[in-house]
Amino acid sequence: MADTTIARPVPGEGLALHGIGVRFGGLVALDDVSLRVPPGQVVGVIGPNGAGKTTLFNVICGFVRPAAGSLTLRGRPLHPRPDRLTRLGIARTLQGVGLFAGLTVAENVMAGATGSARAGFLSALLGLRRSDREERRLRADALELLDELGVAGHADALPATLPYGLRKRVALARALAARPRLLLLDEPAGGLGVEEIAELGELVSGLPRRAGRHRDADEPCSVLLVEHHMDLVMSVCDQIMVLDFGRVVATGTPDQIRADPAVTEAYLGVDDPSDPSGPSGPSGSDGADRSDKDGARSEAAA
Numbered sequence: 001m002a003d004t005t006i007a008r009p010v011p012g013e014g015l016a017l018h019g020i021g022v023r024f025g026g027l028v029a030l031d032d033v034s035l036r037v038p039p040g041q042v043v044g045v046i047g048p049n050g051a052g053k054t055t056l057f058n059v060i061c062g063f064v065r066p067a068a069g070s071l072t073l074r075g076r077p078l079h080p081r082p083d084r085l086t087r088l089g090i091a092r093t094l095q096g097v098g099l100f101a102g103l104t105v106a107e108n109v110m111a112g113a114t115g116s117a118r119a120g121f122l123s124a125l126l127g128l129r130r131s132d133r134e135e136r137r138l139r140a141d142a143l144e145l146l147d148e149l150g151v152a153g154h155a156d157a158l159p160a161t162l163p164y165g166l167r168k169r170v171a172l173a174r175a176l177a178a179r180p181r182l183l184l185l186d187e188p189a190g191g192l193g194v195e196e197i198a199e200l201g202e203l204v205s206g207l208p209r210r211a212g213r214h215r216d217a218d219e220p221c222s223v224l225l226v227e228h229h230m231d232l233v234m235s236v237c238d239q240i241m242v243l244d245f246g247r248v249v250a251t252g253t254p255d256q257i258r259a260d261p262a263v264t265e266a267y268l269g270v271d272d273p274s275d276p277s278g279p280s281g282p283s284g285s286d287g288a289d290r291s292d293k294d295g296a297r298s299e300a301a302a
């Protein structure tokens with residue numbers, strides 16, 4: 001029977017994190033975190049403020065080097081570097097938008113394909129030669145993606161002229177232009193309205209089924225979603241990992257996570273899930289602020 005526990009990495013399958021530990025001075029940001037993101041699945045990482053979600057994302061992107069543990073991608077050791085992600089088949093969207101302000105929407109998406117284009121888009125920016133055919137192919141691919149995400153009508157606009165929700169779609173199109181086998185989404189719902197979040201949910205759910213767009217036709221794309229917005233996470237994820245104070249407190253399907261008392265305790269800071277005093281539980285919209293618990297995991301306090 002297939003192993004469905006995402007906290008138990010399986011060699012050779014998708015992205016796997018094995019016993020990751022990260023410290024910032026005396027603060028333990030991640031402690032023995034293991035996770036796998038199987039091909040074709042949307043895996044969510046949730047947790048209250050300061051739980052370690054962004055740190056985990058940064059480890060996978062190579063912005064933070066773990067003090068302990070290792071990463072593998074399709075069974076091979078992974079030593080990520082932010083400037084090498086595209087080559088590894090990993091694309092990401094950032095908190096906020098992060099588009100190039102001086103490039104049009106279509107050009108931004110073309111820039112995302114740099115790693116998969118024989119002659120990179122940067123070469124054009126640098127004034128280097130590239131064939132017209134290559135240029136046309138990149139633009140056609142970009143327009144197709146923009147069409148898929150419902151923003152093709154804005155292809156020649158500058159990002160700043162678009163509403164925030166549309167700019168986020170362009171950022172997603174740019175990430176998809178790299179034809180990733182693994183897509184990392186860092187709080188994609190941030191700053192979006194209810195309707196936009198519902199539309200985003202449909203988009204994210206469909207990402208692993210984007211047959212033939214990624215480099216490996218035999219391996220569907222997988223998605224790692226770091227997100228505060230619980231309704232989105234619960235509706236799109238196949239599996240969810242819950243972090244609290246840098247530790248894994250629960251993993252499972254959305255239904256399992258909803259029913260797990262450890263999750264309620266992590267969000268509300270109470271043992272009784274029916275206690276109404278907490279501001280937001282796992283079915284609410286945002287993580288609770290646990291500033292009263294700050295420092296509880298520092299080495300000095302341990």
Ligand SMILES: Nc1ncnc2c1ncn2[C@@H]1O[C@H](COP(=O)(O)OP(=O)(O)OP(=O)(O)O)[C@@H](O)[C@H]1O
Nearest residue numbers: 024027029047048049050051052053054055056287
């Ligand atoms: N560069 C850093 N230097 C020192 N401490 C850091 C650094 N980055 C994160 N931390 C600390 O590590 C812990 C985990 O932070 P992280 O940002 O990963 O949490 P998070 O779950 O993403 O929180 P949020 O939901 O508020 O974004 C926090 O206590 C944070 O203050």
